[in-house]
Amino acid sequence: xxxxxxxxxxxxxxxxxxxRLIILNEDTFEETFSLKLNLMxxxxxxxxxxxxxxxxxxxxxxxxxxxEYIPGYASTKLKKEAxxxxxxxxxxxxxxxxxxxxxxxxxxxxxxNLEYAKFSKDSIIAAEKQTIDESEMQSSETENNLKEKVxxxxxxxxxxxxxxxxxxxxxxxxxGKILEKYNxxxxxxxxxxxxxxxxxxxxxxxxxxxxxDWTPNNGxxxxxxxxxxxxxxxxxxxxxxKKQGDxxxxxxxxxxxxxxxxxxxxxxxxxxxxxxxFPIDPAQFINFx
Numbered sequence: 269x270x271x272x273x274x275x276x277x278x279x280x281x282x283x284x285x286x287x288r289l290i291i292l293n294e295d296t297f298e299e300t301f302s303l304k305l306n307l308m309x310x311x312x313x314x315x316x317x318x319x320x321x322x323x324x325x326x327x328x329x330x331x332x333x334x335x336e337y338i339p340g341y342a343s344t345k346l347k348k349e350a351x352x353x354x355x356x357x358x359x360x361x362x363x364x365x366x367x368x369x370x371x372x373x374x375x376x377x378x379x380x381n382l383e384y385a386k387f388s389k390d391s392i393i394a395a396e397k398q399t400i401d402e403s404e405m406q407s408s409e410t411e412n413n414l415k416e417k418v419x420x421x422x423x424x425x426x427x428x429x430x431x432x433x434x435x436x437x438x439x440x441x442x443x444g445k446i447l448e449k450y451n452x453x454x455x456x457x458x459x460x461x462x463x464x465x466x467x468x469x470x471x472x473x474x475x476x477x478x479x480x481d482w483t484p485n486n487g488x489x490x491x492x493x494x495x496x497x498x499x500x501x502x503x504x505x506x507x508x509x510k511k512q513g514d515x516x517x518x519x520x521x522x523x524x525x526x527x528x529x530x531x532x533x534x535x536x537x538x539x540x541x542x543x544x545x546f547p548i549d550p551a552q553f554i555n556f557x
Contacts, residue, residue, distance in 0.1 A: 283308045373545055374479060374491065438472045438553045439519045441502060442537050446556055450549040457547040458503065458540040461556050465506070465535050467525040471516040472500050472541075472554065480512050480522075486538065487528045492516060501540035504529075 284306050291301040444467070448460040463469075475494035482488050488505040506526015516522055527535050541550040550556075 283311075376545075437518075439470060440554050440556060441472055441500070441539055442467055442469050442525065443556055444537075446551070447534075447536055450547075450551060452547070458501070458538045459550045459556060461537045461539065463525040463535055463537055465526055467535075468521040469502055469505055469523040469525060469537060470519050471522050473498070473518050475500070475516060477510050477512055477514045477516060477522070480508050480510055480514075482528070487526075488523060490522050492522070497544050499540075499542040501542065503538035503540070504536055506535070 286304055286306055289303040289305060290299055292298065293300055442461060442463055444461045444463045446459060447462050448456060448458075450456065450459050469490075471492055473492075473494045475492040475498075477490060478493045478499075479489065479491040486503040488508050490502040490505065490508055490510065492500045492502075494500065502523055504527065505523035506528055508523045510516060510522045525535050525537060527533050539550055539554075539556075541548045541553070
């Protein structure tokens with residue numbers, strides 16, 4: 269125990285014994301600087317200095333742009349550019365998907381490969397098997413009186429009956445003898461009209477030309493997009509007078525009749541009308557003869 273106490277006393281003396289740090293002039297041995305200290309003071313100052321340096325280094329790395337010069341840390345500018353590129357690439361992918369879907373629909377119009385609406389046969393059969401109670405379908409006397417009153421009011425309502433039922437009028441693309449009518453059963457989704465050579469082919473309504481070029485199967489083809497998702501297709505033309513992207517007015521000439529596939533054959537216009545991706549009988553809206 270005495271030895272341990274002596275060692276502790278000796279260690280305490282070494283730590284707390286005062287010493288003097290003196291700086292002398294080498295030539296004159298004159299004292300220029302002196303400092304009283306002990307080992308404990310040196311240890312405390314060195315520890316505090318190390319802690320301060322660690323704190324300063326951590327702050328610089330965490331909160332200042334200097335960390336970008338340390339290997340392994342990405343620059344803030346690079347992160348921002350990467351984020352902007354990711355957003356732009358995502359937007360471009362969405363636009364490409366829309367354009368691809370639009371191009372596929374245009375190809376279907378050109379080739380006539382139509383995917384008809386698919387119905388659920390089970391639901392149709394079930395609907396046919398349902399029995400309806402005719403007694404529930406009979407209108408009451410009050411309903412009959414109301415119908416008669418509305419009928420009398422509408423009978424003399426000239427302005428109500430004179431309202432147009434279409435949003436716009438379709439201009440005939442060309443007038444001639446109809447060679448083949450629209451027929452879904454035979455997959456003939458157009459009205460074929462006989463024309464003389466170089467007969468002007470006109471736009472049926474205002475719109476934008478989305479396709480205008482020569483095709484191996486249908487000669488020169490022009491597709492015009494109108495309002496309300498309506499597409500008009502002009503096939504078997506001899507030449508075109510407009511290009512893709514042009515805007516046209518109703519009745520404006522967009523092509524001339526001719527037969528580039530068989531110059532000795534009959535000259536005709538194969539006209540198609542599409543709405544929301546489905547074909548429509550053009551003869552229901554346009555008088556070709």
